[in-house]
Amino acid sequence: ASVIIYMGHGNGWPSPYTYDPEYTTKDGFGLNATYGNGDYNNKYYGEPYVSTLDLAPGAIILLHHLCYAAGNSEPGDAEPSVSVARKRADNYAAGFLKAGAAAVIADGHSGADPYLRALFTTHQSIEDMWRTMPNKNGNVVSFASTRTPGATVYQDPKTPTSGFYRALTIGSLGVTTDEVVAGGYGDTSLDPSGLVVPGNASVAASGAALYGAPDATASVNATLPVGTRLRAVSQPGGTSAEGTPFVEIRGIDDPSISGYVLATDLVARDSTAPAVRGLDAGGPISPNGDGQGDAATISGRFTETVAWTLQVKGSGGGVKFEATGSGPMFETTWNGKSGGNPVADGSYQVELTGVDSWANPAARATRTLVVDTVAPTLTSLTPGTEETRWFSPNGDGVRDTIDVTATSTESGTLIARVLDAGGSLVKKWSTSTGTSATTVTWDGRNTDGASVTDGVYRIRVVPQDVAGNTGANVERSATVIRALKSVVASKSIFYPHDGDRLAKSSTLSFSLVRPMTVTWTLRNAAGATVLTRLDAVALPTGTSTWSFTGRDSAGALLPRGRYTSVVSATDGTLTATQTTTIDMNAFWIKTSDSTPARGQSITLNVTSAEKLAARPKVFIYQPGLSRWKVRMVKTGTNTYKVTFKLKSGGSKGQVTFKVKGRDIDDGKQSTLAVYAIH
Template sequence: MAARPEVAAATRAHLFAPLVTPTDTDYATQQKTYLTSIAAPTGWDYGRGNASVKIAVVDTGVDVGHPDLVGKVVDQYDTVTDTTDVTDGVGHGTFVAGVAAAATNNAKGIAGVGFNSSIVAVKVADGDGFMSDIDVAEGIRKAADLGAKVINISLGSDTSDTATSSAVAYAQGKGALVVASAGNSGQEGNPKMYPAAYAGVLSVGATDAKGHRAWFSEHGTWVSMAAPGINIRGTTPRALDPALTIWSKPNYDNGNGTSFSAPMVAGAAALLAARAPGATAAQIKAALVSTAHGYTPSYGLGKGQLDVAKAMAAIVPTSSPTVVGLDGTTLVDGTTNLQGTVGTPKALLHWFVDGTLVGTGSPVVWDYAGLPNGSHTVVAKDCTAAGVCPSSGRTSTVTIDIPAVAAVVTPASGTASGSFTVGADFGALPASGAAFVDGVRVGRIGSSNFRTWFEVNASQLSDGSHTVQVGLCDPLGVRCDGVKSAPVTVVTASLHPTHGTVVNPQISPNGDGVKDTLTLPYTLDRTQTVVFKAVNSGGTTVRTVSLGSKPAGSYTFVYDGRNDAGTFSATSSYTLRLETTDGAGLKGLVTVPARIDKVVPTVLVTSAKKRTFYPVADTYKDTWVATYDVNDNATGTAKTTLTVKSSTGTKVRTLTASNSLVSGAVTEGRLTWDGKNTAGALVAAGTYSVSLVVTDTSGQKSVAATDTVTVSRKKLTTFTKVVSKSGFSAYAIGNGAACVTSTRTGSTYASGLWLKNNCPRTNPQIAAAWYHLTVPGAVSYTSFKVTTSGRSHSQPAEVIAGIYGTQIDEYDLTYPSKKVTVATTQTLTLGTITGPGHAPGKVVDLVVFVPNDAYGPLTDWDVQTAKVTVTYRALA
């Protein structure tokens, strides 16, 4: 159609999918605060889940009549009463269920990450909201028995028990992915929370609005990944029991905690399970964990935060595409279009022929010329964009039946001497061919739509009869298993000169004495006259030299790259020929490839100018690395030489590297200097010049690139310093509620600040004081030991401190808290926080605070001083 003169353009029709914006009334708020940060809206473009995929909420129950959950709960069970009554008096489970899979796009409330996924409500709490390990374990087993593909457990204990661990293993054995919240103590690795820390469980920590680790989130090597856990919008019971509930608003409220991070991941897992129904729990977990991003493993939240879209793109679809009109067809023209439609949104169609990938997308122009005639299997698969495919797909069987072309041999009769040519006419076939002599492929002939020829060197054949055929190849001449022509018999009688190994087959005739000429050794089997020819890639002879008659023996010919005009030939590939005759009609032929290179490689040095390094071995900038890029006109190798000279010009070290030229280039080549001279001793401190010279395979050299580098003999040394502030010198104080005060009033000390927290435990608050402490500049900070002096006026009390970490944009806490047991002035060692993620400059941000989650209400600390002992490493 595109070839018709009246058609301006032609393209294959394709389907569009509506990009849904859910109509839920709170969706805009959710999108702004956390759904966009986990790429949930983009992930829904890949698929919106399926009600057949069940998310079990093992928790305090679910309000099944909630307007955003009604119809979503397909199974329910209470393990405490052994009934189906899952009334949620606490509200925790209802909130979790809404985050995971609230009814979405229903013009009310919130959007659940799991969109169309269904819910299995398993209540494991008694009437007062308390849970035992036996009931939780039974709930996990019940969830698995009810067919839950994903089991969310936003509960935890710092103690492992046999009942729960066995239940988790049971659920995993039935194919369920267990997702659990990591906990909210904020303490790295101790205590581990269970079931999150059990083998195979996908444990989820929490991030804040900036994507950094939430201050309360448990973190450590046992935490798999993270999801937002602050200011999460969820469903709450329609009727609230003030004595039990943790919520202040019915129907919908906001909450914090890893309890609400986990169901986001569970909802995403259900979306993946719907997209790839055949995927195992391990595969779903791997897709979620591998696509999380934002952190290094040392951060304690795996690779980082949930990315629904990337996870959906990474899971291997198990759907099968639809294939258009292929099965049972006979193919005769050399190419055909492979067309189909993916079976799931955003999958990428991959086409395999006899197990080999031939293209992606639709349509794909399949060049089948060069494949043998007969039956072939074509398989279309729904794959990820990264090319990961399922084991099966849509299979079609086709038959290739291309007519054979005829081989044309010149001379067509008589005896060939020295060489003969083979050709074929491929007509309109999008193909090329290969010449076969006695069944052995000897060269490529032709390309589509015209006849070309291949010269067969008869001197390399024994004298006598030979069978010649042309086999069909693909257009590039790579695959040549196609139908062969009828055999043609050729009789040869030739001279048989041979050649040895060519010295410098790539030359740079620039007169620098390096690879200016090549040497061609050859041997004659009898007396014959020899003519040398250099033929360019277009078939034109550019140089002819008559070498005269020579008796049998070994000889050499030196070629300087000049043409018949006496000038150097252009940069290109050439064929060097020795054509021989004996005066009696016999001919001989020797051919070898060669290249003339007149192009100087270019070098870009990417190392910083005047780079200072410290070669005293202490792991800090011990070496200087010269990085460089090379561009040349051909493949081969590039030898790079780095020369280091002192300020007086004395050579102190030479380093070399050999890099392969890939498509004529070297990217990010590296040479490393360790600050030592040729004898292996460290050089003196000072400035040194370094130069790079690159020589390519042909001997062309780059112009030297010069840089400078400074060597310092300083080394890292560990220091310790104590810095402190008076209690009242806080730059900011925290009064989060009416029951919290931070004031000098009532302080025992003239310079003191009284942090008093009288809030009930049901209203978590802190009384806090923040201090800027100036510390020495350093290369790295090893640790910060925090102490504070003061007293408690109301016992018992607890005190915690935190050091601001720039890597996490949060405070690392001196957890667990220190308990004050006597009402006297004392010094508390709150704990030690390790670097180097803190204080990259010269200021430490310290917070001292009094929470009320352990001993409140009536807990306090009268701060006399806030002190940090900093251990750091600096150059000296």
């Protein structure tokens, strides 16, 4: 087999299960043990089993939706560390590489479709194929395999430290899609065990008679020396007196040799045509002398040693470049010129032929090479120049990164640079792009991975197409302010209005990592300021707290509803503002559809401010219908859920959901939520 696809259960190592140094049940296939007993009736066939698979040369293994294979965990389990994820991917590939696989791809989320399409319709390295899949993350790292000497493991997690669902292990350096597809050819230079007609042969011993006809009584026109290379053309049917068949032959090196030879006077020789295992045209190129993509490095591999000829032809068939040589592989460079002058932009045909030493039919392959000297441009970079955005990469999970979104006129790469106020380079990286909008993200770190100081920076984005042409850069400003962090509330919902001992307050807080002047306010749902805790107060480094009881400055309870804690911190030059919301209500209600239809199923998720004595009920008031109710299901300490179908009758208007319950002190409480219904 050249391609093996497995979509099933995976059991790898390291894992929570017992270690087995032989990996008997790990890093292989998890198959149903018996028929008809469910998908989780499994028996695991580990590394010792998969290492005995009968694979064609250059075979590839595609593992989809497995646990462990790409470095990932089982659903619901904790994310692995980087080191554990690397061990898992390395271990899972080991058995398949022992069996002779050239590469192992593990993709926990994508199916096999895009990989199969690329295998059979493109001509590229397996590494490039994997790197350019639609679900690429752009966080590729590689490391030498510990389990398989000489192999290289690649991973592309969702972030540099989490989401390990894409992995590639290459055992055969430089393996290409063509080699996988042509894997069944093997070595085409071998001599067959018996005479092949039509095919090639050589004279077994000096003095072999060359007859004028396939008849032992025919005249002998010549005798052939040992080793004479012949082409066996046909078997006409005549035999010698002893019954040995005649073979019609033609000379390979001496075309004048023609006639019939007894089969016993011949030795079977290589009769299999060579094949092109891979041809990489090396483009697109941009031969404009700027040092970027000025030449194409064209390489190829054959199934045996051949005399090869490579030609690059224009649209009219004229040869723009030619190279020749011999061997099982080659690499040559074309500088994009013909007769000393650069060729015009456009598509060129790369034609490769290879003839083996026995003059079997030639191996042939063609590719397209694009010459492109036009630089791409950025048609947009958002946000615009009128907005200088700030972010706070201090690890609190709020505004830890900043994005700009770029759109280029050509596919290729977006080269991003961050410059400080003095114009010095802080960081440089690149992101693959098509012609649709692509997001470029900066995490506030420099090239060495260290956090930059607070200040104003410029994010410069340059488009570069696949030929290496570089367009004009576009810049946006970004302000780094780490000083303010962790603007939070101890409780996202509390309910002081019933006056009991439960959920009476929520502690609001924030932290400063350096001294700043702070304004701290509370705003209602309309955005109006209802309380001012701090008004331009200079504070030192540290944490500030506010035990908010739901009362205004006069001591009166504020109305039930949603409020926002707003903290602004400034050093006179840089200003950061962060917020967090709190609900003062008995229940927080979220619906799966804010504009439901009559007769539609709907889900309500509810959070209670206080611990309840029993599951709450939802009373439904539909226009034109009598009130009805459903009871909720508990999903957590203070969370509840219910799915129900709205009545199909009544009329459009407003539907009201009233969540009602009793707390553990027997206090009754309720909250209303109103939505348009159609």
